Amino acid sequence: MTAGGTLRLSFWRVIVAVIVLSALIAGSFFVYKAWASARTVDGAEAWFAGYADVTATPSYAFESPIDAAANDVVLAFIVADPTEGCEPTWGGAYSLDEAAEQLDLDRRLVRLEQAGGGYTVSFGGLNNDELATSCTDPDELRDAYRAVIDRYKVTTVDFDIEANDLSDTAGGERRAEAVAELQSERRSAGDELAVWLTLPGATFGLTEEGTDTVARFLEAGVDLAGVNVMTMNFGASRDKGETLGEASIRAAEAAHRQLSALYTRAGTPLSDAAVWAKIGITPMIGQNDNAEEVFLPADAEMLNTFALEKGVGRMSMWSLNRDTTCGANYVTLSVVSDSCSGIEQKDFRFAQALAKGLSGTAERAAGLITTFEPVDPDDLVDDPATSPYQIWSEEGTYLAGTKVVWHRNVYRAKWWTSGDLPDNPVLVEWETPWELIGPVLPGETPVEPPTLPDGTYPEWAGAAVYEKDARVLFDGIPFQAKWWNQGESPAAASSNPDGSPWTPLSVADIEAVLEELGISTEE
Incomplete structure (x- = not known):
C-alpha cells in the first residue's frame, strides 16, 4: 500500500436491468421488486485500525500498544510465495510457520489479544502478487485463503488490490469466487467472515479497474462489509492548493457515489447512510510517495470530522509503523520511510487524530449482514403540488441550471439535456448531465422557473x-x-x-x- 497504484480513467458502462430480489423471511420467500432498497443491519459501530507491516524492519511492536488508538491493527500483507503460487506467505518472505518461528507472530498475536487489542489480516498490497494472481487452481486458492483465516482465527479479512493484481481480470474472478465460497461456507457453519476491499483512489473516486473489482465481488455473491479507499498519492487529480485532507474528502464522496451506483446496478440499492457505513478511508500519513504530497495532522483531524459526520464504517492509515518522527540519522525526509512519517510529530499523533470518536472494532462489526427491506413504490411518486420544481419528464428538454424533481429528490442540469434519467446509476460524474442537490423538503411548494416574455427574441426562421x-x-x-x-x-x-x-x-x-x-x- 506504499503507493496508491496506477490511476487510469476510462468509460465503464453497463445497462441497468430490472432485477427481482428474493429474501428469506419467516421461513418463506418474499419477493422484492427492483425498487427495493437495502440497508445494513442496525448496530454497526465505526472502527479504526491502522495497518501494521509485519515484515518491515525495524520490527513494529504491535503486540504492546502504548496508545489506545493502536489497540487494533490490520496485519499486512499475505501474498503468494514467489515460487509456489498457491502458498500463502507474509510479504513473500515467510511462510505461516516461518513467521511463527522467526517473527514470533502467533505468540505476539495472543499477547495483543491479552492486552485487549484485536487484528484483521490483509491480503495483497503493492509489492507482491496477491494469491489469486499466481494461484490459478480455484480449489487450491480457496484452500490457501482458508488456511490463513483458520490459522489466525480472523472474522474480518481485507483485500488490498493494487497494480498488476488490479488489472488481472482472470485473477480477479478467481478471487471473487473463492471469497464468495468461503464466506458462504463460514456463514452456513454459524461463523462470521466480513470482507473489505481496499482499492486505489483519486479525487474522482475509484479507478475503472477498482469499480470493476467491486462489481465482480458483488456479482459473485460476496456480501461486502465495505470498500476502503486509499486516499493517497493523488498526483494530477488533486487541485492546485488543495490539502490532502480536502482531496481525501473529495475522493471519499466520489467513491460513495460510485458504490451507491454499483449496488443499484447489482439490484440492491442502498440508502445514503447505508453506503457511508460501507465506506472506509485510508490516508498515507506524513510524506506520501509523491514528494510534494504531505498528509499533516491537521488533515487527519479534518478527515476524522468528516468521517464522523458522514458515518463512515471504517478508518485506517498507512501505517502504524510510520506514526512517529524520523530519527536524526534519517536525513532525506522527502523519501518515504517504512518506520517514520517524515514530519515532526508526537508518537501516535495520526492514529489518535483519525481514531477519535470511533468506538467500534472490526470483530464486533464482523457479524453484520446486508439485508433488504421493501420500499413502497408510492413513496417514489412525485406530487406536483409539493414539488418545488417541475417533475422530470423523458420528453422534456432542460437548460443548464434547470432544477427538476425526480423520486422526491431535486436535481440540477449541468448542461442542456433531454431524456437523461436524473438518478441513472453512473460511476463517474461526467457520465450524467444531472447533479443531485438533495431531497424535497416537507412543506415545499412549486417555484416558478424563469421564462422570457413573448417577443423577447424573434422565432428562428430557416431562410434567415x-x-x-x-x-x-x-x-x-x-x-x-x-x-x-x-x-x-x-x-x-x-x-x-x-x-x-x-x-x-x-x-x-x-x-x-x-x-x-x-x-x-x-x-
Whole structure:
C-alpha cells in the first residue's frame, strides 16, 4: 500500500436491468421488486485500525500498544510465495510457520489479544502478487485463503488490490469466487467472515479497474462489509492548493457515489447512510510517495470530522509503523520511510487524530449482514403540488441550471439535456448531465422557473441569416448563435452540441436577460 497504484480513467458502462430480489423471511420467500432498497443491519459501530507491516524492519511492536488508538491493527500483507503460487506467505518472505518461528507472530498475536487489542489480516498490497494472481487452481486458492483465516482465527479479512493484481481480470474472478465460497461456507457453519476491499483512489473516486473489482465481488455473491479507499498519492487529480485532507474528502464522496451506483446496478440499492457505513478511508500519513504530497495532522483531524459526520464504517492509515518522527540519522525526509512519517510529530499523533470518536472494532462489526427491506413504490411518486420544481419528464428538454424533481429528490442540469434519467446509476460524474442537490423538503411548494416574455427574441426562421451571438426562440427555448449560420436548425443542438451553431441559453443567462428587462426573478 506504499503507493496508491496506477490511476487510469476510462468509460465503464453497463445497462441497468430490472432485477427481482428474493429474501428469506419467516421461513418463506418474499419477493422484492427492483425498487427495493437495502440497508445494513442496525448496530454497526465505526472502527479504526491502522495497518501494521509485519515484515518491515525495524520490527513494529504491535503486540504492546502504548496508545489506545493502536489497540487494533490490520496485519499486512499475505501474498503468494514467489515460487509456489498457491502458498500463502507474509510479504513473500515467510511462510505461516516461518513467521511463527522467526517473527514470533502467533505468540505476539495472543499477547495483543491479552492486552485487549484485536487484528484483521490483509491480503495483497503493492509489492507482491496477491494469491489469486499466481494461484490459478480455484480449489487450491480457496484452500490457501482458508488456511490463513483458520490459522489466525480472523472474522474480518481485507483485500488490498493494487497494480498488476488490479488489472488481472482472470485473477480477479478467481478471487471473487473463492471469497464468495468461503464466506458462504463460514456463514452456513454459524461463523462470521466480513470482507473489505481496499482499492486505489483519486479525487474522482475509484479507478475503472477498482469499480470493476467491486462489481465482480458483488456479482459473485460476496456480501461486502465495505470498500476502503486509499486516499493517497493523488498526483494530477488533486487541485492546485488543495490539502490532502480536502482531496481525501473529495475522493471519499466520489467513491460513495460510485458504490451507491454499483449496488443499484447489482439490484440492491442502498440508502445514503447505508453506503457511508460501507465506506472506509485510508490516508498515507506524513510524506506520501509523491514528494510534494504531505498528509499533516491537521488533515487527519479534518478527515476524522468528516468521517464522523458522514458515518463512515471504517478508518485506517498507512501505517502504524510510520506514526512517529524520523530519527536524526534519517536525513532525506522527502523519501518515504517504512518506520517514520517524515514530519515532526508526537508518537501516535495520526492514529489518535483519525481514531477519535470511533468506538467500534472490526470483530464486533464482523457479524453484520446486508439485508433488504421493501420500499413502497408510492413513496417514489412525485406530487406536483409539493414539488418545488417541475417533475422530470423523458420528453422534456432542460437548460443548464434547470432544477427538476425526480423520486422526491431535486436535481440540477449541468448542461442542456433531454431524456437523461436524473438518478441513472453512473460511476463517474461526467457520465450524467444531472447533479443531485438533495431531497424535497416537507412543506415545499412549486417555484416558478424563469421564462422570457413573448417577443423577447424573434422565432428562428430557416431562410434567415444569423451572425455570431444572435439570439432566437425555437419551440419556446432561447438559443444563441456560436457562429454565422443559415438554415441550421437549433433542434440539432441536442444531438450534436459541438457541431451545431446554436447553444441554448442557461437559466443564469435567462435570469440576466430578465434583469436587463427590469423583470424581477424573486418570489
